[in-house]
Amino acid sequence: MKRVLTAGMTAVCISGAALAVAPAAVVLGQDEPAPIVAWVDEVRIPAIEAWQAAHPDRAHLVTAEAVDILQIPARIALANNAGSGWPDIVFNGANLIAMTATERNDWALDLRPHVSQELLDGFEEHVIGECIRPDGRVICLSNDIAQSVTYYNQPLMDSFGYEVPTTWEELAALGERVAVEHPGYLIGAFGDALSLDMYFWPGRCATGQLQDETTVYINVLAPECVRVAQWVDRMQEIGVVAKVGTFDPLFIDAANQDRLLVLTAPSWFGEFVFGGTPDSVYYQTATGQLGVALPPRWEGDEQPYFGGQGGASWAVSRHTQNLDLAVEVATWLATADEYHVDLAPTYPAYKAPAERWVAKTSGNPLYANDPAPIYIEAAAFEDPLFGIVTYDTASIFSTTVIAALNEGRTVESALPAFQEALVQAAQIAGYQVVTTP
Amino acid sequence: MIGPTRPRIRTAHLFVLPHTVFMLLFAIGPAVYALVISFASFQRGTPEFFGAGLDNYANAYTDVRFLPALGNVTQFLIISVPLGAIGVLAIAALLHARQDRLGSGMRTLYFIPGAVAGPTLALLAIFMLDPRISPFAPVLQAMGLTTIGQVTSGSRLPWVFAIMYFFAAAGGWVAIFYGAFNGISRETTEAATMDGCGPIRLAWSVKLPLVRPYIVYMLILTFGANVQMFVEPQLLAVAAGSTVGRYWSLNQLSYAYAFELSDFGSAAAIALLMLGVGLLAAILIIRFTDFFRPDVADR
Numbered sequence: 001m002k003r004v005l006t007a008g009m010t011a012v013c014i015s016g017a018a019l020a021v022a023p024a025a026v027v028l029g030q031d032e033p034a035p036i037v038a039w040v041d042e043v044r045i046p047a048i049e050a051w052q053a054a055h056p057d058r059a060h061l062v063t064a065e066a067v068d069i070l071q072i073p074a075r076i077a078l079a080n081n082a083g084s085g086w087p088d089i090v091f092n093g094a095n096l097i098a099m100t101a102t103e104r105n106d107w108a109l110d111l112r113p114h115v116s117q118e119l120l121d122g123f124e125e126h127v128i129g130e131c132i133r134p135d136g137r138v139i140c141l142s143n144d145i146a147q148s149v150t151y152y153n154q155p156l157m158d159s160f161g162y163e164v165p166t167t168w169e170e171l172a173a174l175g176e177r178v179a180v181e182h183p184g185y186l187i188g189a190f191g192d193a194l195s196l197d198m199y200f201w202p203g204r205c206a207t208g209q210l211q212d213e214t215t216v217y218i219n220v221l222a223p224e225c226v227r228v229a230q231w232v233d234r235m236q237e238i239g240v241v242a243k244v245g246t247f248d249p250l251f252i253d254a255a256n257q258d259r260l261l262v263l264t265a266p267s268w269f270g271e272f273v274f275g276g277t278p279d280s281v282y283y284q285t286a287t288g289q290l291g292v293a294l295p296p297r298w299e300g301d302e303q304p305y306f307g308g309q310g311g312a313s314w315a316v317s318r319h320t321q322n323l324d325l326a327v328e329v330a331t332w333l334a335t336a337d338e339y340h341v342d343l344a345p346t347y348p349a350y351k352a353p354a355e356r357w358v359a360k361t362s363g364n365p366l367y368a369n370d371p372a373p374i375y376i377e378a379a380a381f382e383d384p385l386f387g388i389v390t391y392d393t394a395s396i397f398s399t400t401v402i403a404a405l406n407e408g409r410t411v412e413s414a415l416p417a418f419q420e421a422l423v424q425a426a427q428i429a430g431y432q433v434v435t436t437p
Numbered sequence: 438m439i440g441p442t443r444p445r446i447r448t449a450h451l452f453v454l455p456h457t458v459f460m461l462l463f464a465i466g467p468a469v470y471a472l473v474i475s476f477a478s479f480q481r482g483t484p485e486f487f488g489a490g491l492d493n494y495a496n497a498y499t500d501v502r503f504l505p506a507l508g509n510v511t512q513f514l515i516i517s518v519p520l521g522a523i524g525v526l527a528i529a530a531l532l533h534a535r536q537d538r539l540g541s542g543m544r545t546l547y548f549i550p551g552a553v554a555g556p557t558l559a560l561l562a563i564f565m566l567d568p569r570i571s572p573f574a575p576v577l578q579a580m581g582l583t584t585i586g587q588v589t590s591g592s593r594l595p596w597v598f599a600i601m602y603f604f605a606a607a608g609g610w611v612a613i614f615y616g617a618f619n620g621i622s623r624e625t626t627e628a629a630t631m632d633g634c635g636p637i638r639l640a641w642s643v644k645l646p647l648v649r650p651y652i653v654y655m656l657i658l659t660f661g662a663n664v665q666m667f668v669e670p671q672l673l674a675v676a677a678g679s680t681v682g683r684y685w686s687l688n689q690l691s692y693a694y695a696f697e698l699s700d701f702g703s704a705a706a707i708a709l710l711m712l713g714v715g716l717l718a719a720i721l722i723i724r725f726t727d728f729f730r731p732d733v734a735d736r
Contacts, residue, residue, distance in 0.1 A: 073696065073697070073699075074695075074696035074697075077695065077696055077699040077701075080479075080483055080699065081483065081484060081701060083483055099697070102699070103480070103481065104479060104480060104481065104698070104699045104700070105699050106481050191586075244584065248584075249569060249570075250569075391697070392683075392697070395674070395682070395683050398680050399680050399681075399682040399683075402586065402680050403586070403590060403591075403680035405586075406584065406586035406587050406590050406680060407587075407590055407591065424501050424502075428500065428501075428502075428698070429698065
């Protein structure tokens, strides 16, 4: 005990000494501001380079490190343990940023005092909502939006004489017709973790809706979820929705053999999955075959909805040695035209560059119609109830619902197990769980 | 007495020195650190030593994911340890019984997977398990399995992992046992053959008893390594189409505590349990065999 006390007193003395020399350090800081480090994925390295190009006098102050962004919460936890080694800026999904902003990690800076309300208003409202915690903290600035849209094969729809559906019920009716009239053609895929985003979130299923910072509403046995489960079960029963994910070789083959009629998917599918270039996943040629429409809504709902689906954001460290620069760079990365219009591969969350970004997609010979107005309208459909929780709902969905499908059971039959596992995960992560909103 | 012994001890020490240094740095050091932080609390990121008392242990061992993970690993061990021992000994005995070009060619073949690093091998195994791209696709499809999700679902998993582990580790052990069989004096085996031993009888009644300490050694190391299974389920958990959970094994649960919940204390509590089980198994096996009697190997 005595030794611990001595060590503690030594620590106090050292920090006292540090305080004593602090003014000198500040003077030094004015001469040469502290450099900052950003952890990003490979795809966002050009974003940092764009900032450096736009600020040549200060380019040397910002270093980009390409990391596996899924590992960022783990690496921040390690830095917490070591008491040093934190990044100043990170690029990551709002859910993983939320993990670094828990009381236990306490890494993400609350940006509220450092950015204007005007700036926040410049983002798509419900998308920046992912970065705003129920207690009002702004833990990140959104980078991009993965809004749902309906992709369809225009020549196929024309030759079969089908209309593009506007509701899930109409899509089901279309599925029933396809099963009889053109068996083998597909209107969707449900068989991997992304199916949670693509089907359950548009249904407004409560897989984890935050009530406040520590209370989460989970009820996947509610009608919003059951309607989705029954929809999928029926469509898979008649064989028009594949029992594998959208990146399974079986489904990719179907798309490439022009057996994919309709697919409701996040907006990055257009440029990165359908593509229309020789190395694209689905369509290696661009012949004006891909139609884009607003996503379906459920008849009981007033509008379509979507959840996160891969949109990411920028966050700043509470430990940064150069707060002004870190906030400035993060803001620039989330909003600047030089990055979002000229370089960014995804639909910008900040409204001003978004309009100029979509104009670029209009020229792609892949599309049957101009996707720009569809993307802009669909961007506003993020569900305000969509919750950013600090545990991983996708892997729970995989181990319960998708596992049940693999065992030959239905989605609906797996909902009780899904509910139980979600509640457990939420409780382990420290949430109070309620099953009524 | 002291005179001649001393230099021998020094030479022996020199031989074990590199191992001792690495064991201190990468085994005993981390284990002691784990013991220390298993009593630490991590309320605000940085550890507060001895701030948690026994809370971390209570927390980790009562986690709803703990018993299922323990059950999974137990099932896996029940399959993998005997399968590994029997398989390795059978292959080594077969190879040793056939000392020609085919035998030595096969020996190299068995060793190759062991020379590939663990995670790479696990990735390879994942390809082998996918009924659409695996060279064993006809076998898998004949069993009614059409996707990797079906191959790796539920009760099949302990078997799948046991097979993955077997091919990762068998080659090295086969080489060791082949060497051990080679160490048996030719007079002994010739005498046995003269007395009418066939190759099976020779392997079972003469060769195996003579290499018993190595078998014990293999059992201890296999058990210790398999209790800590991590890479295989973790990679399967992220493989497309697979539904293996991220908390399938104890080590995965420990990892999840550390890197999903930033609770290194509870992670350490689970890690120490695995260390404890491994040590206990080693002590039991050594206690009830004559592993450390130096004369055994010379008998």
